[in-house]
Amino acid sequence: MTLQTINPQVALQFSNDGGFTWGKEYWKPLGRVGAFGQQLCWDRLGSARDRVFRIIIMDPVKVILTDAMYNSTEGTA
Numbered sequence: 034m035t036l037q038t039i040n041p042q043v044a045l046q047f048s049n050d051g052g053f054t055w056g057k058e059y060w061k062p063l064g065r066v067g068a069f070g071q072q073l074c075w076d077r078l079g080s081a082r083d084r085v086f087r088i089i090i091m092d093p094v095k096v097i098l099t100d101a102m103y104n105s106t107e108g109t110a
Contacts, residue, residue, distance in 0.1 A: 041092035
């Protein structure tokens with residue numbers, strides 16, 4: 034087992050134009066292999082209208098996404 038599969042990483046990326054172009058990747062550790070119930074949170078991602086998100090996992094590990102939540106606040110523009 035390599036270091037890559039022991040401590041896999043996950044990235045959040047978003048697009049402000051409906052998925053035509055994508056911004057930078059925000060990487061975080063996914064948790065050690067065998068650690069269940071991992072929760073990840075990305076804060077302070079700025080503001081936009083019609084933002085689209087995607088999750089990237091490049092490591093060769095099995096991942097089951099069971100829930101996702103998105104919290105936002107209304108802007109004053």
